[in-house]
Amino acid sequence: MNHRQILDAALRNQPAHRSRYLNLVADGVERDSRFADRTHLLYPVLARAAGTVEPMLDPVEFVDMLADFLDRHGAAIGAALYDRxxxxxxxxxxxxxxxxxxxxxxARILDGLQSGRYQAPADRTYSFRSGDGAIDRPLRGFPFHEEDATGD
Incomplete structure (x- = not known):
């Protein structure tokens, strides 16, 4: 089976700029030997996450990150795929x-923005949140410092 078809189907519903970007990433994955026997694990997850991918990372960096991701989480992804x-x-x-x-x-994008490797497009506003909406106490005043939150 050509597992890339799973990603290609998901990209049909994405904006053109995101589809082009993820196709570049997928082309890089296809040429990279680290994924030779693991695209069946990668493409379903990447297809599911496609709507959240912001095309800021260099495609080569993105492919490297995907290899690391599969090294760490490939077994869990396989368990999810082979579960009933x-x-x-x-x-x-x-x-x-x-x-x-x-x-x-x-996280990779935020690191790049903080280090100055990436610049956020002026026509966009980004919002990052936790999946469950929980906020740790030290971050409750973000982006303000504690003294700013109290009015000092």
Missing amino acids: SYLKSPDRALARPATLLSGWIS
Whole structure:
């Protein structure tokens, strides 16, 4: 089976700029030997997360990040794919790994923005949040410092 078809089908519903970007990433994956026997794990998760991918990372960097992601989480993704629940509800079965991948992507983008490697487009506003809406106490005043939150 050509597992890339799973990603290609998901990209039909994405904006053109995101589809072009993820096709570049997928082309890089196809040429990279680290994915030779693992695209069946990668493409369903990437397809599920496609709507959350912001095309900011260099495609080569994105492919490297995907290789690291599969090294760490490939077994869990395989367990989700081969579980019976995947047959009934693929989106639900892959929600957790897709959310995790989206978090990795967001963290990499935030690191790049902070270091100055990337510049956020002026015509966009970004919002990052936790999946469950929980906010740790130290971050409650973000982006303000504690003294700013109290009016000092």
